[in-house]
Amino acid sequence: MNRRTFAAAVVAVAVALSAGAGFSLDLELSPYKPVRALSGHLKSVGSDTMLHEMELWAEGFKAFYSGVKIEIEGKGSNTAPPALLSGEAQLGPMSRQMTPDEIAAFETKYGYKPTAVLVAVDALAIYVHKDNPVQCLTMEQLDRIFAENPKSAGGKSAHTWGEVGVTGEWAAKPIAMFGRNTLSGTNKFFKLNVLGGGDFKDAVRQQAGSEAVVKAVAADPGAIGYSGIGYKTDDVRAVPVAASFGKTCYDASFENTYTRKYPLARGLYVYILKDPKTPMDTLSGEFVKYVLSKDGQTQAKKGGYYPITRNIREHELARLGLIALAE
Known part of the structure; x- marks a missing residue:
């Protein structure tokens, strides 16, 4: 991602300030709308910084879907890439961006790069x-x-x-x-x-x-x-x-x-494995939609972090092919 979404938000703010509009960010996000009943298992391995946040998001998401199990391990961002690479985890929260070597390892195995979703600002x-x-x-x-x-x-x-x-x-x-x-x-x-x-x-x-x-x-x-x-x-x-x-x-x-x-x-990210040629799996997609919704970002604020803006949310959902299912 190279911080493009975060940078874009900063540029928009700078333009508003220079125009004398004062500081303003659009934080009006739509609430999460659950779909049909979901079940399945997600595992998250990665950042300790984001451990409490991932726990809040998991509990909030499971309140909509009692048949979903989410397992969370937070020992540090360096543990996320190998867990994703081995297939142990579907979600890799990281308080930094992946290094070129980490990205190259994914490309070698899967033929495409891992996808970073900007989920909060710290x-x-x-x-x-x-x-x-x-x-x-x-x-x-x-x-x-x-x-x-x-x-x-x-x-x-x-x-x-x-x-x-x-x-x-x-x-x-x-x-x-x-x-x-x-x-x-x-x-x-x-x-x-x-x-x-x-x-x-x-x-x-x-x-x-x-x-x-x-x-x-x-x-x-x-x-x-x-x-x-x-x-x-x-x-x-x-x-x-x-x-x-x-x-x-x-x-x-x-x-x-x-x-x-x-x-x-800095941005806080959740890395996922998503083949750009195929749609995102429903369970992971709905979890991302929840995290980027008003419900999820309210949890981000509760955890002490700064929420994303509407523009960032729409950018991320569109990039992931989820925008047609979200408001």
Whole structure:
């Protein structure tokens, strides 16, 4: 997909803003309309970031179809491609896009590329303890905090809060770093977008889940970590981020995320196997329609993520050949 749908939404917003129309996104989605009774089994293997969301969607979908069983496993985005490739799963939620090598493996086996469905929008939040006074961090400062060999500031690493601009009694406090493990798409996204593909410091304490990162930060006043905005609690703060020194800091709000002012905005995807020459199977198709409906996107908001727009929904349904069955 190469973020085309997300980019298209951003362009539309930018045009509206430049025309003086103010910030506006069409979030009026049609409710899901169930079809005849469905039965069968779906399995989802992939993102931990999206685990709670997939559980909400599964429960909502099964409320319409008692004969449907949905099995969900969420250990990390890196587990989705092999599960789809082996046929173990029909759904592969990922908090990042597939790599060229992962896509090539599908083409080699199936003769076509996997299909990514944009199902929600997320801000990868930078969390600190609720008492930490830091007001803003730049992408360069995050690189200096987390990278083994920072590409910013002449390669100078940051080890204390004073080295990233915090004054007073916090200046000498060591920075304790928490992040996701290597199975995680969030780990890969952060590594690519913040560290420029470089390596993490050995001192970064890897956590198996998104919630675990936030809990670790909440328990350590000197800590910093990254996780999806849907995992925010009252015990941590999501720090505003600036693209570079001298640029404006933006928090991870809905508006800032959709307009990409917040530098760590990202799409959340469910990958499926769909032969472009044949229709999508009914069960998987109805599940996707539910996720992209008002019902499904209400669950996305409940999970702490940002919903898709009407334009994105229509684009995705048309691309999948499902638009004739949806409003």
